[in-house]
Amino acid sequence: MGEVVAGIVESFRQGFEGVDSGHFTVGGTPVACPHCKGDEFDTATSLLNTRGLSFLGLDFANRDGYLLVCRKCSHIDWFLEEPTAL
Numbered sequence: 001m002g003e004v005v006a007g008i009v010e011s012f013r014q015g016f017e018g019v020d021s022g023h024f025t026v027g028g029t030p031v032a033c034p035h036c037k038g039d040e041f042d043t044a045t046s047l048l049n050t051r052g053l054s055f056l057g058l059d060f061a062n063r064d065g066y067l068l069v070c071r072k073c074s075h076i077d078w079f080l081e082e083p084t085a086l
């Protein structure tokens, strides 16, 4: 299961276009990693209706979402609202 998830995230990251500072806000609050307190992330749009996520049995498979992947520890934060790049 872990390998499946890692493959999905990697495909998202490859699909991300552009390089930014890695700093984002969501809902007006700067995003910080809850695990390592890092504040630089890579972002990607998650396509939740992918075959991979359907395989995982996620019941919200038709909604889009936004992933922020901590550059330091690789923790993934998942938002339904699009993060604002700083």
Ligand SMILES: [Zn+2]
Residues within 6 Å of the ligand: 033, 034, 035, 036, 037, 038, 070, 071, 072, 073, 074, 075
């Ligand atoms: Zn982190």
